[in-house]
Amino acid sequence: MSGGRARACRLLAVALTAAVLQATPAPAAEGPPDGVITWGASADRLGEGVADRGYRMVVRTSVAGSDLRIRLSNAFGDRPVTFDSVYAGLRREGAALVRGSNRRLTFGGARSVTVPAGRTVYSDPLPGRWAAAADLVVSIHSPDAAGPATGHGMAMQTSYTAQGDHTAENDGARWTGTVGSWFYLDAVSVRADTGTRAVVALGDSITDGWQSSTDLDRRWPDYLARRLRQADTDLKGVANEGISGNKVLADGAGQSALSRLDRDVLSQPGVRTVFLFEGVNDIKAHTGVTAQDLIAGYREIAERAHAAGKCVVGATVGPFKGWSEWDPAGEAVRRDVNEFIRSGGEFDAVTDFDHILRSPYDPERILPVFDGGDHLHPNDKGMQAMADAVDLTSLDCGTAHRADR
Structure with missing residues (x-):
């Protein structure tokens, strides 16, 4: 075989190999990449x-x-x-x-x-x-x-x-x-400026955005992202890991918060803060879940997130009187759970969504101006009020549980 022909054969073999590699899945x-999550969905x-x-x-x-x-x-x-x-x-x-x-x-x-x-x-x-x-x-x-x-x-x-x-x-x-x-x-993640980190909202249908306006990005985590973009903070990423109907303790509408914590939250790149706002579905399902059951679930989430080096913010469960599944027994569980969230010391910071959303005339009900129509889910105004209630400085827990430590 001549030198020119041999060289042509070698080039053809290289080209064929490259084509096979390109076509092979x-x-x-x-494993998370370097960078920061810029969007997420459970x-x-x-x-x-x-x-x-x-x-x-x-x-x-x-x-x-x-x-x-x-x-x-x-x-x-x-x-x-x-x-x-x-x-x-x-x-x-x-x-x-x-x-x-x-x-x-x-x-x-x-x-x-x-x-x-x-x-x-x-x-x-x-x-x-x-x-x-x-x-x-x-x-x-x-x-x-x-x-x-x-x-x-x-x-x-x-x-x-x-x-x-x-x-x-x-x-x-x-x-x-x-x-x-x-x-x-x-x-979706990006390589952001040095030191930039993200907040992940772990929640149910309220976090998922039900009763907010479709195609307008008016879920409460969207409003929070707008605030963070304007704020003097290196927390800029926001991932929405809410699932409609989701529970803390039991699978059903999606795996429970406990079951999906690693995949949906802790595996995401660049996360500094876990924002936990969930529990109303456990309460209103009437499955016998007690306040102590929910508190144990919250504690496990906080412990696992802290072990992964994350800051953990807890949010109180909002009012839902008028929803078909509301009853005084469930309201008593909600009240006890919220007392723990506010004063139990398990979280690095607390956002009191219950206080923001409830009516001053009937604290068991959502304020009418924030009611999306079903007495449980906030409308766009309620979503914005929730995001506005978040103390942005509380989202960065100093050095105690930093994701980048």
Whole structure:
């Protein structure tokens, strides 16, 4: 064989090897990246996966930074799922993107990734600077999704679907379906300025945003993120890990707060503070849960978060008289639980949402101006009042339990 022909064969072999590597799905890998979480949504089982469907999901960033990474979750799947095309860009309007902003994400250098059942995977960093309060659009396509899908059911945000792979397209012409959930995507992080950290809100439907305005980012953690952006603090990231109907102690609407604490909160990058606001669903379910049961659950969450080096802020359970499940016995449990949260000394700081939301004329009821209509969930004004009630200095617990110590 001549030297020229041999060299051509070697070049062809290299090209073929590169093509095979590019087409081969990268293995899933876990472990948080460097950086700070800029958006998050708790994972749950979300119906059945559909093969050859694309999802174009709109999420709002909280902290600016570079080297954006996303986390894809198959936490509730019973089989592997492959994502063969994943893009991230900035929204122009609807499902249409800002021209030139839509770029491919890779996983271990490959365009495709297979996530085993029960696992998550981070993308490679995507170069460039990403602004705070931006409408980030993550488009994904799976050729083989089946079985239980993982996602977040109540997004309070319109996203889009398409048949086939249209992830690379800037316009929204093929993205004709709409959906009020996020599929497979459960976290986005960036490399932020040195010292920047995040707050994670662990909660139920009030934190998830029910009764706030869809597509306007008026959940109370959204209002908190706006305040933090304007404040002289290095706490800039906010992740909303609320699930509608969620409980502290028992699985049901999502895994319990105790069961999902590691995945939804402690595994996220750059977290300094855990903001715990949950318990009303345990109380109103009439399953025999006592104040001491809930207090034990709160203590375990605080202990585990402190062991991970996090600051922990507890929030009192709000009033819900007028809701169909309210009764005097449940109200007594709520009162005892709130007394513990305020004075038990388990938390590094306390935000008294009960005090902010309750009516001065009937403290067992939500103030009418804050009532979203069902006597449990605050409206937009109530959500803003909750965020305004948070003492921003309390979110950073000095040096006692810093995430970056």
